[in-house]
Amino acid sequence: MPTTTAAHVPDAKSLGMRKNGKQWHAPKSAFRPKAGNSSYATRVKREKAMSAVKATEKMMKDEKEAERQKRISAIKDKRAAKEERIRYEKMAETMHKKRVERLKRKEKRNKMLKS
Numbered sequence: 001m002p003t004t005t006a007a008h009v010p011d012a013k014s015l016g017m018r019k020n021g022k023q024w025h026a027p028k029s030a031f032r033p034k035a036g037n038s039s040y041a042t043r044v045k046r047e048k049a050m051s052a053v054k055a056t057e058k059m060m061k062d063e064k065e066a067e068r069q070k071r072i073s074a075i076k077d078k079r080a081a082k083e084e085r086i087r088y089e090k091m092a093e094t095m096h097k098k099r100v101e102r103l104k105r106k107e108k109r110n111k112m113l114k115s
Contacts, residue, residue: 015027092100
C-alpha cells in the first residue's frame with residue numbers, strides 16, 4: 001500500500017482582526033521609497049521610450065486635428081457658396097439677368113483684389 005503524503009502547502013496568512021475595526025479597508029504595506037533605486041541608464045532608456053511614444057501620439061493627434069479642420073473648412077465653404085447662390089437668386093428675381101451677371105463679375109474682381 002503506497003503511502004503518499006501531500007506536500008503541506010501553507011495557507012494564506014490570516015491577518016486577523018484589524019485593531020481599528022475597519023475590516024472593509026484594503027490592507028496597507030509599509031512605505032518603501034523607490035526613488036534612487038534605478039540606475040541612470042535605465043532611467044534614460046525609459047525616458048527615451050516615453051518621448052518616442054509621446055511624439056507618436058502628438059503626430060496622430062495633429063493628423064486627426066488637420067482632418068477635422070479640413071472637414072470644417074469644407075463645410076464653411078459649402079455654406080458660403082450656398083448663401084451667395086441664394087443671394088444672387090434673390091437679386092435675379094427683382095433685377096434683369098444681365099445686370100446680375102455684371103454684379104457677379106464685379107464682386108468676384110473685388111474679392112480677388114482683397115485677398
